[in-house]
Amino acid sequence: MSTAINNLKPAWGPRLDVSNTVDVFAPQSVAPYTPPPPGIDNLGITSTDTFMVPGKGEFKVDFKGYVRVARSTPTAADWNHSEVFTNLIEMCMRGESPEVGPIIVTLNPDYLSTGQLWTPACDQEAEKPAKACRMAVTALFEIPQLGLTLFNKEPILLTINDVRAIPPAGNPGFGRIYEKLPLYNRADPEGKPVADITALKFAMGTYLSEDELQSLRSN
């Protein structure tokens, strides 16, 4: 976290210098309860997002894709007291719905999506406590059939509980959306919201091989 990157765009939390950070691909064996050296995790991801679009109603869409998550050096060598900061540096998920056709979700390049893994204070003296994980994400939702790209202004807070290994590959998580999170039209960013996300659940996948990542990227 020495040198700042991406200084020109706002970030939801600490920026990581990833210029010398190694990519981590499958196959990997991840040791539980062990703060890992820094890296960029290349992981699968699935997500089920519920949208409310005026005129189209409320509908669920299943997404599948990948993320690249940069991790900081842990703040301590022991599991219990270490905190790890993360930057979501790449994401692409694809889904399709009868209501609006295909939807492609990517990171909003105007913001840096960031997060952290930590042990809740009340658990720090426990034996092998679970960590918690939070990530504030700003995304683009491209809907080609509507000629529309939606974006969120308030971050989507993705959380994973019961984290026993870093990365939390295979863990389910939730978008902490209270009632609704407004989405805006990228072609009219100062306008009123044009849709909402009303619910979001996701699951981190396992490590991808370099070939799998390239294949997902070129889809």
Next chain:
Amino acid sequence: MSTAINNLKPAWGPRLDVSNTVDVFAPQSVAPYTPPPPGIDNLGITSTDTFMVPGKGEFKVDFKGYVRVARSTPTAADWNHSEVFTNLIEMCMRGESPEVGPIIVTLNPDYLSTGQLWTPACDQEAEKPAKACRMAVTALFEIPQLGLTLFNKEPILLTINDVRAIPPAGNPGFGRIYEKLPLYNRADPEGKPVADITALKFAMGTYLSEDELQSLRSN
């Protein structure tokens, strides 16, 4: 919402042009289930925030103060289908704790805090439905005894349910904080978080008179 204001700072949602909007002070009688003409509501507010500050532990602080909330023209004349957009244009709350001394909470001038009142879609055809209210807030927490001003990067989402009149004077509400919301040091904005808010509940007060507002402002 015709002319944009404050174009230079980021906003969490639609900006209101408040240049010709009248201030609304006590005494007022507010008609239930009635979308009001636009105005700037001058209201009391109380809040109980729970902070986690490393070295100081987790502690609750009771705050009291005022807000000035600009309201848009409702999007429809009838209660059920009207949506009202809001900008929080001024806030000051004061509290004190044995752990850190006085804390003064004001709006972060670098962001425009915004919100909306709406009828949940499933209730729009009900007889006299309650509305919901959400406001995304970016604040400063000045702690003079520590020589520290904290700020949030992710907005604090304040919500009020069961809204039967606008403004929802007297209604209780919650900050929708999942586990923790990181706070940063304004003197080191790119650094790691230095504290967290772990819980927040609040209650909108009733209309203030112009004298009461001036008295609270000059405290």
